[in-house]
Structure formats: C-alpha cells, structure tokens
Amino acid sequence: MRTHGYSAEELSRFYAVLDRAVREAAEREIELSIPTMVQRLFFAADHGERKADRLIAAIFGDAATVGCASAA
Numbered sequence: 001m002r003t004h005g006y007s008a009e010e011l012s013r014f015y016a017v018l019d020r021a022v023r024e025a026a027e028r029e030i031e032l033s034i035p036t037m038v039q040r041l042f043f044a045a046d047h048g049e050r051k052a053d054r055l056i057a058a059i060f061g062d063a064a065t066v067g068c069a070s071a072a
Helices: 008-028 034-046 052-060 062-071
Strands: none
Touching: 008 034, 008 052, 034 052
C-alpha cells in the first residue's frame, strides 16, 4: 500500500470517502476495521480508481454491492 505521491486534494477526497465508509459500516452494522478500510481504499487508488462510489465499493467488497442493489 502506497500512501505517498498523492496530492493534498486527492488525500482530502480519500479522507471523505473513508469517513463515509465508516459511517455506512456503522449504520449497516458491518464489522470492518478502519485499517482494513484504509488498505482497501489505497489498493483501489493505487490501481487508478478515483470515483468515490467505486472506492466505497472497493472498501466494502460485496457488502457495498448488496447495499446499492437493495437501495435501487
């Protein structure tokens, strides 16, 4: 996991995504540690992902997909 080489703006967006993921995990009672969330977020970012919804999906994996499908 690489945490350097990102602009301040990108890091700010990543923080917002992480904050959203933490709130959503609490609301949905998903047990996922913050270090795991951070690792998954940066893994996706390291592979070029920048869209917030896709970063959230990367953090939650299948749980996010199920949540999005039930919300539709």
